[in-house]
Amino acid sequence: MLDDALTYGGGAFSLIAVGVWLWLARRAFPSFESFVKGFDDELRLGASPEERARTARWHQIRQAAVALTAVGALCLSIGLAIPD
Template sequence: MLDDAFTYGGWALGLVAVGVWIWLARRAFPSFESFVTGFDDELQLGASPEERARSARWHQVRQAAVALTAVAALCLSIGFAIPD
């Protein structure tokens, strides 16, 4: 019973994490042109404070997506490790 909760919970969190990653990819790069030009100034040396704040918010969303993916992987590994 406990292994099923971890396994199915991990799968559910994994699906949510995939959805968040897809949403992030769609929001960050709506076209191939913006994908290519997005790498022009990674250090943001000439960026305004508003652009830096927006970038910091996106960084927090990416960190949340990584954490969600890690929790999903952990739950799956615990669910698969518990014997039936």
């Protein structure tokens, strides 16, 4: 029972994480031009405070996606390691 909960819970977290990663990829680079332009000023030295705040928000969302991925992988590995 515990192994099923962890396995299916990990699978659910993994699916949510994949959705968040896909959403981030779509929002971050809607076109190839914006993808290339994103590498022009990596440090954003000339960015306004509003742009820096927006970048910080995206960084927090990326951290949440990484955390969801880690939780999903951990739950799946524990759930699959517990013998039936």
